[in-house]
Amino acid sequence: MALKLGQDQYYQVKSLCRYEEKVKGSRFIATARPVTTEAEANAFIEEIKKEFHDATHNCYAWKVGFGRSQRYRYYDDGEPSGTAGLPILKSIDARGVANACIVVTRYFGGSKLGTGGLMRAYGKMAADLLRSCEIEKRFFTESLVFEAQFDFVNVVHNVINTFEAELKGTNYGENVVTFSVEVKASQLNAFRTKLTDATNGQVRFR
Numbered sequence: 001m002a003l004k005l006g007q008d009q010y011y012q013v014k015s016l017c018r019y020e021e022k023v024k025g026s027r028f029i030a031t032a033r034p035v036t037t038e039a040e041a042n043a044f045i046e047e048i049k050k051e052f053h054d055a056t057h058n059c060y061a062w063k064v065g066f067g068r069s070q071r072y073r074y075y076d077d078g079e080p081s082g083t084a085g086l087p088i089l090k091s092i093d094a095r096g097v098a099n100a101c102i103v104v105t106r107y108f109g110g111s112k113l114g115t116g117g118l119m120r121a122y123g124k125m126a127a128d129l130l131r132s133c134e135i136e137k138r139f140f141t142e143s144l145v146f147e148a149q150f151d152f153v154n155v156v157h158n159v160i161n162t163f164e165a166e167l168k169g170t171n172y173g174e175n176v177v178t179f180s181v182e183v184k185a186s187q188l189n190a191f192r193t194k195l196t197d198a199t200n201g202q203v204r205f206r
Contacts, residue, residue: 010066010098010138017133023121025109029055030129032102036064038071041101048103056108059084059122062101063092066140079106079122083115087123095130102126140185141166144192145206147176152199159198163191176204 016033031048035041041062049058061074074085088102104125113121148156160167160181169180183191195203 010140011135012097012099012138013130014134014136017129019125019129019132021125021128022109024111024113024117026111026113026121027107027109028121028125029105030102030125031105032100032129032133034099035062035101036099038062038064038073040064041073044101045103048105052105054107055105057084057106058103059088059106060101060103061085061089061092061126063089064099066098079118080115083118084122087119088126091123091126091130094127097130097135100130102129141182142185142188143168143180144183144188145178145180146195147178147204147206148195148199149176149202152202153177155198156195156203159191159194163187163194165191 013032013034016031018029018031020027020029022028029052033044035044041064045058045060045062048060052058057077057079059075059077059079061072063070063072065071072089074089076082076084076086084104088104092100092102104122156177156179157167160179163183165184165187166182167179168182171178171180192205
């Protein structure tokens with residue numbers, strides 16, 4: 001069952017998690033980790049392949065990004081085409097999570113599952129894994145960099161706290177302070193307006 005998304009929200013796996021099950025003698029181990037880039041996904045896949053270097057198959061699927069910038073990939077690692085990676089990806093979609101990589105490892109147990117059996121096994125492993133993982137709600141954010149005079153430092157911090165924005169960095173110059181923040185995408189315009197009003201227009205956005 002897919003998790004319901006709010007207007008400016010998405011869900012992702014909070015941290016590395018694992019689920020294991022035997023299907024007709026074969027040992028299946030499903031592992032998930034949150035990832036935000038293809039490089040992170042590939043690095044995680046390599047970690048699992050090293051950990052289970054003696055496995056028969058290490059099949060995977062990952063999905064990162066949103067909207068037009070969304071990317072995904074899946075791989076069957078020697079299983080019949082379309083029987084492993086794609087069912088894993090479909091389970092990610094069905095659960096409604098984003099920025100996730102799942103690797104399902106299989107140690108062959110002697111009994112062939114057939115095309116349909118493989119699809120069900122890999123899809124079920126990914127789905128059961130995601131049900132067992134801790135899922136956290138995240139917000140779409142926008143990065144914002146701006147400058148304000150020293151006199152308004154406390155005012156700026158109050159606005160940041162009011163909007164529950166994340167202060168990523170502060171750089172103190174000779175006359176001004178440069179702030180780098182992450183703001184919920186849906187609140188970006190309101191945040192800018194509030195900053196402008198609170199500083200009497202003495203704020204400069206980059």
